[in-house]
Amino acid sequence: MSRHAPDTFLGHPRPLGTLFHIELWERFSFYGMQSILLIYLYYSVRSGGLGIDQGLAGSITGVYGGSVYLATILGGWLADRVLGPERTLFYSGVVVMLGHVVLALVPAVAGLIVGLVFIALGSGGVKSSASTMLGSLYEEENLRSLRDAGFSLFYLAVNIGALFGPLLTGLAQVHASFHAGFGLAAIGMAVGLWRYGRDRSALPHQPPPNPLTPAHRNRAILTGVLLLAVLALVVGTGLVNDGNFSDVMLGINGVAVLSYFGWMLFGSAFSNTEKRHVWAWVPLFLACCVFWMLWGQIFTALVVYFDEEVPRVLYGFEVPVAWGASLQSVWVLLLSGSMATLWTWLGRRQPHTPMKFALSLFVMALGYYCFVPYTRSGEPMSIWVFALALMILTVAELLISPIATSFATKIAPKPFRTQAVAVSFLSLSLGFTASGAMFDTLYDPKAQADFYLLLVVCSLVAGVALLVLVPMLNRMLKDVD
Numbered sequence: 001m002s003r004h005a006p007d008t009f010l011g012h013p014r015p016l017g018t019l020f021h022i023e024l025w026e027r028f029s030f031y032g033m034q035s036i037l038l039i040y041l042y043y044s045v046r047s048g049g050l051g052i053d054q055g056l057a058g059s060i061t062g063v064y065g066g067s068v069y070l071a072t073i074l075g076g077w078l079a080d081r082v083l084g085p086e087r088t089l090f091y092s093g094v095v096v097m098l099g100h101v102v103l104a105l106v107p108a109v110a111g112l113i114v115g116l117v118f119i120a121l122g123s124g125g126v127k128s129s130a131s132t133m134l135g136s137l138y139e140e141e142n143l144r145s146l147r148d149a150g151f152s153l154f155y156l157a158v159n160i161g162a163l164f165g166p167l168l169t170g171l172a173q174v175h176a177s178f179h180a181g182f183g184l185a186a187i188g189m190a191v192g193l194w195r196y197g198r199d200r201s202a203l204p205h206q207p208p209p210n211p212l213t214p215a216h217r218n219r220a221i222l223t224g225v226l227l228l229a230v231l232a233l234v235v236g237t238g239l240v241n242d243g244n245f246s247d248v249m250l251g252i253n254g255v256a257v258l259s260y261f262g263w264m265l266f267g268s269a270f271s272n273t274e275k276r277h278v279w280a281w282v283p284l285f286l287a288c289c290v291f292w293m294l295w296g297q298i299f300t301a302l303v304v305y306f307d308e309e310v311p312r313v314l315y316g317f318e319v320p321v322a323w324g325a326s327l328q329s330v331w332v333l334l335l336s337g338s339m340a341t342l343w344t345w346l347g348r349r350q351p352h353t354p355m356k357f358a359l360s361l362f363v364m365a366l367g368y369y370c371f372v373p374y375t376r377s378g379e380p381m382s383i384w385v386f387a388l389a390l391m392i393l394t395v396a397e398l399l400i401s402p403i404a405t406s407f408a409t410k411i412a413p414k415p416f417r418t419q420a421v422a423v424s425f426l427s428l429s430l431g432f433t434a435s436g437a438m439f440d441t442l443y444d445p446k447a448q449a450d451f452y453l454l455l456v457v458c459s460l461v462a463g464v465a466l467l468v469l470v471p472m473l474n475r476m477l478k479d480v481d
Contacts, residue, residue, distance in 0.1 A: 013137040016150060018199040019130055024157040025192020026093060026126050029100055029185040030068075031329070032165025033119070035322035037061060038303050040178045048178050050109065055440040058300040059246050062436015064116050065299065066249050069429035071124025073256055076132075076422030078125065081212050081220075085129040085136075086203050092125025093193050100186035104179050115182070128422040130154075133203060135409030135421075151402040152340035159332035161188075162325065170322025181322075246437040253430045257285075260423045273479070277411040280354075280476035283469050285427050287357050288404055290462040292431020293438060294455050295364060295397060298328065298390075300439040301451065305371070310386050319383065327387050331394035339398050353407050354466065354473040360399035361463030367392035368455040375448035410480045 041057035043049025052060070079088040099118025102111055134154055165188065169181035212220060233239075264270055264278045306312070306324040313319070343350050351359070370389035374381040381389075404424055412420030443451050 015137055015199075015203050016134065016153065018196065018203055019134050020154060020157040021199075022089065022093065022126070022192050022196040023130050023154060024161040025188050025195065026096060026123065027158045027161030028165040028192070029096060029161075029189040030119070030123055030165070031162040031325060032169035032185040032188060032322075033100060033103065033182055034061075034065075034299065035166035035325040036169055036173045036178055036181050037064070038300065039307065039321055040173075048173075050112070054304065055443065058304075058439035058443070059436040061299055062296065062432050062434070062439065063246050063249050064120065065296065065436070066253065066429040066431075066433030067116075067120040068123045069127070069425040069427075069432065070249070070253060070256065071121050072128040072422035072425040072429075073124070073260075074121065075125030075128040076420075079129050079132065079208065080210050081208050081216075084206050084208050085132045086200070086206065088125050089129035089133065090193070090196065090200065092122045092129065093189065093196065095119075095122030096126065097186055097189040097193065098122075100182055100189060104183035104186055107179070124422075124425075127425055131405050131409065131421045135406070135412075136206070149340040149344040151406040152336050152343065152398070155398070155402040156333065156336045156340075159329040159336065163329035163333060164326075166322040166325040166329075170320035170326075173322060174320045246433060246440070249433045250430065250437070253426060253433060257423075257426050257430065260426070261285075274411070276476055277480060280473050281407075281411065283466065283473065284354060284357055284404070284407070285424075287361065287462060287466045288400065288424075288427035289430045289434070290458065291357075291361060291364065291396075291400055292428050293434040294368070294431075294459055295393065296432045296435030297368075297439065297455060298325075298393065299432075300436060301443055301448075302390075304443075304445075305381075305448070306386065309374075309380060310383055311380055312383060314383065324386075328390045328394055331387075331391045332398065335391075335394060336398055336402075352470075352474050353403055353477065354470045356399050356403050358463050358466040358470060360396045361459050361466065363399065364393060364396035365456045365459035365463065367396060368452050368459065371452040372449055372456065375452055411477075 038057055038061045040049050041052045041060055042054045043051070045051045075088055075092060079085040082088075083091070095118055099115045099120075099122060101115075102118060103115030105111070106114065131151075131154075134150065138150055165185065169184050172184050173181040261278065261282065265275055270278070303321065303324060307321045312321075367389055370385065370392065371381070373379075374385075404427070405421060408421050408424035442454065
């Protein structure tokens with residue numbers, strides 16, 4: 001955009017670099033913490049953990065992952081109605097940093113709860129606002145064909161952070177303590193905020209596209225106070241507890257999804273063309289939910305598998321469990337640039353969004369099938385085969401994750417832009433929450449082959465169902481995709 005980006009770098013607007021850096025450091029802190037979260041929950045107290053049951057630990061991890069993306073709704077609302085995207089992004093980064101500080105300094109369950117709440121709320125604001133600002137850089141006609149490539153490069157920042165975060169926090173956890181790892185995540189977020197502050201002025205400082213009126217502002221404050229009171233009541237009385245919180249989170253997600261899609265499909269604020277786009281979005285959104293429910297086992301089942309089944313000693317050095325997360329990020333770093341180049345080279349010849357989604361589900365089925373023969377025979381999977389399986393799962397991720405966010409910015413009406421990105425992230429919220437519940441209820445260490453085979457079958461069924469709909473969806477999206 002000429003008023004924000006007078007020059008370009010390799011064809012892309014230069015402010016992409018500023019957003020690249022804040023996302024990199026936010027993901028460094030996020031994935032650095034998440035890479036040790038599950039084992040922190042189920043490792044014994046003697047080993048520095050909390051000694052929680054392994055299945056419950058997986059459920060907590062899923063709920064936490066889901067809450068991060070559920071919080072994008074709040075972040076999107078603040079950006080569209082109160083602060084604007086840029087200020088929402090900056091203040092959300094500060095909240096993320098404070099959450100990691102709490103995890104590092106406050107021991108036991110109290111620090112866990114407060115820290116995760118702060119990180120979830122802050123990360124939700126960062127995710128929705130950064131993606132919206134990125135999409136605004138590609139609104140000019142000559143840059144629109146580079147949008148998917150730009151989002152793929154942005155995804156590169158995510159995974160540079162996701163690579164180095166677990167590497168460093170994993171070492172800190174092994175050689176010092178879990179809390180040292182959490183403290184390192186806080187330092188990473190602080191560095192990101194410092195770097196972002198240097199170049200904030202070059203970003204588009206857009207006002208809220210649909211600001212609150214004074215009457216609506218008072219109503220919003222009252223609603224927020226009531227919600228906090230209800231939350232305190234249900235938690236304090238035990239209505240929400242460790243036995244049902246994943247179901248509660250799924251219910252909240254379901255209400256949010258139905259509310260937003262109902263508003264977009266049947267509300268008077270959207271044109272018939274916009275509603276046609278939203279109808280096409282519905283099956284794609286459901287496909288994303290299934291994808292993230294299955295892919296999310298990387299943070300649960302695959303962590304346990306890497307911890308307990310994969311021989312992790314290489315040349316006398318024992319690879320920390322947290323480094324399993326970095327393996328996947330290595331593949332993203334190696335492949336995302338190539339895939340961005342591929343989309344740029346193909347231009348208008350590239351597969352449309354629905355086909356990319358269907359392909360991602362088929363590729364994910366192949367990735368999870370790699371685990372079936374090993375878990376069935378009981379033969380240990382080498383770390384190299386484990387890395388290869390993660391490569392296949394990474395290809396599946398790159399076919400859907402950056403493309404889904406890019407798609408949301410394409411079809412979003414202007415007054416609803418950031419919230420549309422947040423709705424897109426609700427698929428991750430539903431998926432990750434369901435992923436934790438799936439691990440808690442269906443994962444059996446004595447029947448791992450059946451669990452991985454179930455992941456394969458679910459991927460294939462969802463892929464075939466979406467493939468059947470591809471021609472119709474292409475027609476519905478012919479003017480945007």
